Amino acid sequence: MLEDYVLLQHYWWFLISLLGALLVFLMFVQGGQSLLWCVGHTEMERRMLSNSTGRKWELTFTTLVTFGGAFFASFPLFYSTSFGGAYWVWMLILLCFVLQAFSYEFQNKKGNLLGSTTYRVFLLINGVLAPVLIGTALGTFFHGAEFIINKSALVDITAPTISQWSNSWHGLEAVINLWNVCLGLTLLFLSRVLARLYYLNNVDDAAIVARCRSGLVKESVFFLVFFLSFVIHLLLSDGFAVNPLNHLISIEPYKYLNNLLAMPAVLATLLLGVLLLLLGIGLALFSRSKRGIWPAGLGTVLSVLALLLCAGWNNTAYYPSLSDLQSSLTLTNSCSSHFTLKVMSIVSLVIPFVLLYITYAWRALDRVPITEDEIKDDHEAY
Amino acid sequence: MEVIDSSLIDWSRAQFALTAMYHWIFVPLTLGLGVVMAVMETIYYRTRDVFWRETAKFWMKLFAINFAMGIATGLILEFQFGTNWSNYSWFVGDIFGAPLAIEGMVAFFMESTFVAVMYFGWNKVSKRAHLTATWMTSLGATLSALWILVANAWMQYPVGMHFNPETVRNEMADFWTVALSPVAIMKFSHAVSSCWLLGTIFVVGVSCWYLIKGRHERFALSSIKVAAIIGLLATAIVSYTGHKSASQVAQHQPMKLAAAEGYYHGEHGAGLVAVGMLRPNASWDNLDEGDSGFHWKVEIPSLLSILATHDPQAFIPGIKDILAGGYELPDGGKALSAQQMMQRGKLAIDALRDFRLAMEAADQPAMTDARARLDSNFKYFGYGYLRSPSDLVPPVPLVFYAFRVMVIATAAFAFILLIFLMLGARVTRSRPLLWAGMATVPLVYLASQAGWVVSEVGRQPWAIQGILPNTAAVSKLDVSSVQITFFIFLTLFTLMLIAEICIMKKSIQKGPSV
Structure with a gap:
């Protein structure tokens, strides 16, 4: 019974990590928005780019919603602690995505009140801020946040709040930690690299293709500098370990390095992910291939998956508290009940079918790359 | 000791209400238009008449403009459970989180994947595949509503769970009891059919505008015909499920029923107020026996008792009775007074405190004793946080008038849709009727x-x-933080709404290509 429960907790952390990894991959949409003026020099080029990522933005958005819903269902104490405490970070992320949601649809519609440029600026804001903020928020999984949890507080009828934030910045303090920001910048440049690879595959226009290739080197270098800095820092830094017997949390030197060594499959996943990502970039840089997005996309998913597994598996506190070590969130103390995890695990069997129809829709829409003629003739185009 | 500021609660509620109300401007049209355009595309698929393809395409264009706004506001709504109601998220997250996750995995992905095929896939997939995508979009939106309404119904009628004092939360005990609770089924049927009604009234209203302008007559009359048929079906479902929902409210939320009826003093053979005007200063604590609190009212004798219980002589408790207790409950028991329930709630909270202390001390007998006290009083747990019985009384005038607007307007819609369906093409001869169609x-x-x-x-x-x-x-947040985000959302959503209305207006003015 207990073993089954622990297995389910790990299974749900895997699913949360997978959703997070898919979200990071799908943020090529954000990367594309941040490149709208860099890669698109004419109005027609910008429309082609906008339509290219515009047919995928719902997937990124839906993945974010599902990531939130799945976290709520499987680890509700994280939902209540982080969202209720790091209020401003999450609110800024949400606002970024709200701006995105209507901007695609409204940007080229007559009567749109604010003008096409305003909506594109909204897309740019979302394109830059969303990866940086999400990366910064993910950084707190490794570097912690300032909160205290006291479940007995519920019996205090005048102040029954269980999860309390320990400072008045409510999440904005995460940007003071440079390594959180480093992860945010990693995500920003990763999204821009992926966007260039996606455009290469999805837009049939010589000028756009040339600009995507020419800017790829610089973006890739920035990405690699931030990514490697973050990973090296992570492997050399202390982590937050959980004693599986008494559930006490303590600081352990080289915890994340130890995690990778203790979980060779996760280490292999990380290495394979990085290799595939480099392969995708290399294909675009050193050959005429336009398929670099696929190995790079898969590599992104595997790398992020491995890093997030490293944050929660192998008796690790995935959301450490810097105010009270024992308040740190672990898979055991923050998860849903055994029954709920079991029910949700049965529901999760639909995921392969969901992935199947997403694949079908993706292929159906992207079989033929976007051309200038298509945008001119298509009345439904953005 | 830090005390939760009451203005924090008010602003948090205001922010949630704001987001929910904006969300509910966009979602019903998505659900309603979804069915209308899917039916129209089905007619195209069967007849191969290009007219129906272009008709469906026109409504899809309006659907797409509206769709993005629905999901933008929905995103904020989902995450607000965590950002603004953190205790809630832990206390019931074990149950409440599941429908939200299922909504994302099962429904929202379906909706957002196929909407792209529906919108951009006309020349990229076969006719059959496109029709499937359109229906899947509509189905996805409906399933999305299903899981959200299951979650909402559970908040109104919490079943299928037990409280675990070790984790200090409610935990799911039976998934199907949660998912298929009678309240959830009625809430889903009622809300979704009301969305169909809204979508069809929208189609009728826009079509009437074309007829007034003398444009796109075939398009407008065909759209009215399809919309009126679906709308009348929706009205029948709305009426039936509305009645059933009211019966459930009478059983599980008597205070809500009493507020909706402006009903302060209970009686056998209670009448239903069809229309009336409440005195602004009327309140449960200043009304004498025999004073109904109305300036005037038109009441149908015994109807409330019949609708609530199917018994014309049944006793329906008023607000004062619910607070005073002592009346007979449907299960034969005696209702507790508000004071008694608050007392039981405090006993439950005290028992939880004792349990937690005993657990820390590893005192098993004390834990068992506290657990027994907690279980026997848990039904009233929330009452322990209330300061006075008046906390239990919702804003009566708002609920009373809102209820009448909903019911009377729905009856008017049924009447108008029936007339449009019966008149068919002859409706073009009556401009007042066309204006009425637009005004709806x-x-x-x-x-x-x-x-x-x-x-x-x-x-x-x-x-x-x-x-x-x-x-x-x-x-636990600074009030100023919630105030700032409230006004950011208010500004942003209002701007978005105005932009959407302007874009819709332009699209409607341009009209369909048939």
Whole structure:
């Protein structure tokens, strides 16, 4: 019974990590928005780019919603602690995505009140801020946040709040930690690299293709500098370990390095992910291939998956508290009940079918790359 | 000791209400138009008549403009459970999180994947595949509503769970009891059919505008015909499920029913107020026996008793009776007074405190004793947080008038849709009727909002009926933070709404290509 429960907790952390990894991959949409003026020099080029990522933005958005819903269902104490405490970070992320949601649809519609440029600026804001903020928020999984949890507080009828934030910045303090920001910048440049690879595959226009290739080197270098800095820092830094017997949390030197060594499959996943990502970039840089997005996309998913597994598996506190070590969130103390995890695990069997129809829709829409003629003739185009 | 600021609760509620009301402007049209355009595309698929393809395409264009706004506001709504109601998220997250996750995995992905195929896939996939995508989009939106309404119904009628004092939360005990609770089924049927009604009234209203302008006559008459048929079906479902929902409210949320009826003094053979005007200063604590609190009212004798219980002589408790207790419950027991329930709630909270202390001390007998006291009083747990019986009374005038707007407007819609269906092409001869058709569009939005006001304002002060009031559910934040985000959302959503209306207006003015 207990073993089954622990297995389910790990299974749900895997699913949360997978959703997070898919979200990071799908943020090529954000990367594309941040490149709208860099890669698109004419109005027609910008429309082609906008339509290219515009047919995928719902997937990124839906993945974010599902990531939130799945976290709520499987680890509700994280939902209540982080969202209720790091209020401003999450609110800024949400606002970024709200701006995105209507901007695609409204940007080229007559009567749109604010003008096409305003909506594109909204897309740019979302394109830059969303990866940086999400990366910064993910950084707190490794570097912690300032909160205290006291479940007995519920019996205090005048102040029954269980999860309390320990400072008045409510999440904005995460940007003071440079390594959180480093992860945010990693995500920003990763999204821009992926966007260039996606455009290469999805837009049939010589000028756009040339600009995507020419800017790829610089973006890739920035990405690699931030990514490697973050990973090296992570492997050399202390982590937050959980004693599986008494559930006490303590600081352990080289915890994340130890995690990778203790979980060779996760280490292999990380290495394979990085290799595939480099392969995708290399294909675009050193050959005429336009398929670099696929190995790079898969590599992104595997790398992020491995890093997030490293944050929660192998008796690790995935959301450490810097105010009270024992308040740190672990898979055991923050998860849903055994029954709920079991029910949700049965529901999760639909995921392969969901992935199947997403694949079908993706292929159906992207079989033929976007051309200038298509945008001119298509009345439904953005 | 830090005390939760009451203005924090008010602003958190205001922010949630704001987001929910904006969300409910866009979602019903998505659900309603989804069915209308899917039916139209089906006619195209069967007849191969290009007219129906272009008709469906026109409504799809309006659907797409509206769709993005629905999901933008929905995103904020979902995450607000965590950001503004953190205690709630832990206290019931084990149950409440599941429908939200299922909505994302099962429904929202379906909707957002196929909407791209529907919108951009006309020349990229076969006709059959496109029709499937259109229906899948509509189905996805409906399933999305299903899981959200299951979650909402559970807040109104919490079943299928037990409280675990070790984790200090409610835990799911039976998934199907949660998912298929009678309240959830009625809430889903009622809300979704009301969305179909709203979508069809919208189609009729826009079509009437074309007929007034003398443009696109075939398009407008065909759209009216399809919309009127679906709308009348929706009206029948709305009426039936509305009646059933009211019976459930009478049983599980008597205070909400009493507020919706402006009903202060209970009686056998209670009458239903068809229309009336409440005195602004009327309140449960200043009305004498025999004073109904109305300036005037038109009442149908015994109808409330019949609708609530199917017994014309049944006793329906008023607000004062619910607070005073002592009347006979449907199960034969005696109702407790508000004071008694608050006392039992405090006993439950004390028992939880004792349990936690005993658990820390590893004192098993004390834990067993505290657990027994907690279990026997847990039904009233939330009452322990209330300060006075008046906390239990929702804003009566708001709920009373909202209920009448919803019911009377729905009856008017049924009448108008029936006339449009019966007249067919002859409707073009009656300009007043066409104007009436157009005028129903704002009215249907008003009625739709009023329905949620009855449902959500009527259940105050509860986040979870009986076990968690808003005061114990809220996140500990600075009031100024919530005020700032409230005004950001207000500005942003209002701008978006104005932009959407302007874009829709331009699209409608341009018209379909047939």
